[in-house]
Amino acid sequence: MADDTVEVRVSPPYPVTVGENVYRSIADALDPRPCAILTDSNVGPLYAAELGRSLESAGWTVVGVVEIPAGEASKGVAAYEDVVRRLARMGLTRDGALFALGGGVVGDLGGFVAATYMRGIELVMLPTSLLAMVDSAVGGKTGLDLPEGKNLIGAFVRPALVAAEPGWLRTLPEAEVSNGLAEVVKMGLLAGGRFFEDLALIPAARAGDAVALRALILHSIRFKAEIVAEDEREGGRRAILNYGHTIGHALEAAADYALPHGSAVAAGMVAEAGLSAERFNTDLTNLHEELLEAAGLPRRSPGIDAEAAHLALSRDKKRTAEDGRADHRFVLLRDVGLPVYGVAVGDDEARRAIGAVVG
Numbered sequence: 240m241a242d243d244t245v246e247v248r249v250s251p252p253y254p255v256t257v258g259e260n261v262y263r264s265i266a267d268a269l270d271p272r273p274c275a276i277l278t279d280s281n282v283g284p285l286y287a288a289e290l291g292r293s294l295e296s297a298g299w300t301v302v303g304v305v306e307i308p309a310g311e312a313s314k315g316v317a318a319y320e321d322v323v324r325r326l327a328r329m330g331l332t333r334d335g336a337l338f339a340l341g342g343g344v345v346g347d348l349g350g351f352v353a354a355t356y357m358r359g360i361e362l363v364m365l366p367t368s369l370l371a372m373v374d375s376a377v378g379g380k381t382g383l384d385l386p387e388g389k390n391l392i393g394a395f396v397r398p399a400l401v402a403a404e405p406g407w408l409r410t411l412p413e414a415e416v417s418n419g420l421a422e423v424v425k426m427g428l429l430a431g432g433r434f435f436e437d438l439a440l441i442p443a444a445r446a447g448d449a450v451a452l453r454a455l456i457l458h459s460i461r462f463k464a465e466i467v468a469e470d471e472r473e474g475g476r477r478a479i480l481n482y483g484h485t486i487g488h489a490l491e492a493a494a495d496y497a498l499p500h501g502s503a504v505a506a507g508m509v510a511e512a513g514l515s516a517e518r519f520n521t522d523l524t525n526l527h528e529e530l531l532e533a534a535g536l537p538r539r540s541p542g543i544d545a546e547a548a549h550l551a552l553s554r555d556k557k558r559t560a561e562d563g564r565a566d567h568r569f570v571l572l573r574d575v576g577l578p579v580y581g582v583a584v585g586d587d588e589a590r591r592a593i594g595a596v597v598g
């Protein structure tokens with residue numbers, strides 16, 4: 240199969256390639272130079288050596304491989320300090336590049352490192368999880384967590400290249416595939432049209448059908464790239480990507496982040512589909528449930544305390560400086576392919592929507 244390329248039309252634009260030859264994509268986009276590879280303890284042993292060898296044989300100088308422990312705990316200030324100090328000791332120079340080889344954690348940390356190390360070095364995103372391929376590697380948001388909250392530190396960066404090789408997903412645990420599919424379902428519902436129809440490919444993609452998987456990855460990247468080109472810094476329409484996430488984040492916080500993100504967003508979408516039904520007199524709840532079931536995701540979050548989730552929702556609202564407003568702002572679906580953002584939802588309604596998916 241030939242590689243597919245999607246261009247993210249920001250300035251300067253950058254390509255996102257999907258295919259079996261990331262090395263050709265790298266050679267097309269960048270001249271060889273000194274570089275380092277950032278990866279995690281699961282992905283590194285699988286793919287970092289081959290990446291290093293291929294870069295070296297293409298004329299790059301790999302000054303080192305920095306491996307962080309796999310998991311969200313590595314997206315913190317301590318890990319950041321550790322990584323940049325290791326890069327400094329390895330002698331990575333200002334004209335160097337950083338390859339972020341891994342899931343969203345490596346991408347978010349690596350992106351922030353590349354944005355700040357020596358005031359900014361070139362970044363190449365090599366997403367290896369489905370979530371990273373379809374969502375986090377595209378769009379330029381990077382983030383670090385603080386004990387006070389997730390993604391409280393960050394910067395927008397424009398990578399020189401994002402290159403995804405779907406073959407990497409063969410080693411991704413099934414639960415992580417479902418996690419990524421939560422974002423695919425979300426974007427398919429937001430996009431409508433052919434993307435939405437192709438959500439029917441989800442069972443085939445989960446069963447390992449490479450063509451189905453690739454189609455869903457490409458739909459997602461094209462959709463996200465289009466929205467990012469329109470509204471890179473989330474002044475407006477990019478907010479639609481938060482569908483299912485307003486309540487999803489509240490569920491995650493109420494569970495002290497023990498709930499997988501995909502599961503939280505799945506239940507969040509069901510709750511927000513309920514709100515959409517009340518507001519727009521459409522009923523997409525069954526559709527949501529069928530798609531999420533096909534993706535191997537739960538439709539509810541039993542065991543989560545409704546009060547704790549409601550409290551988290553209210554705290555989240557404060558962060559968006561909407562203190563003056565009595566109500567919450569949601570992305571709702573008027574229909575498939577017809578999202579509306581900034582919809583005011585009263586506190587009681589929000590409480591009811593949470594109640595419908597917890598307990």
Ligand SMILES: NC(=O)c1ccc[n+]([C@@H]2O[C@H](COP(=O)([O-])OP(=O)(O)OC[C@H]3O[C@@H](n4cnc5c(N)ncnc54)[C@H](O)[C@@H]3O)[C@@H](O)[C@H]2O)c1
Nearest residue numbers: 281309342343344345367368370371375380381407410411
């Ligand atoms: N920047 C953004 O726009 C954005 C968007 C969504 C999510 N995020 C962030 O992304 C992170 C979640 O990303 P994630 O779900 O990829 O998590 P992750 O990076 O922790 O990866 C999930 C797990 O899969 C493993 N893994 C990754 N690729 C693998 C492969 N090919 N084979 C075997 N194992 C593999 C990882 O080691 C990890 O254990 C969160 O921190 C979230 O905040 C950022």
Ligand SMILES: [Zn+2]
Nearest residue numbers: 422484500504
């Ligand atoms: Zn998400």
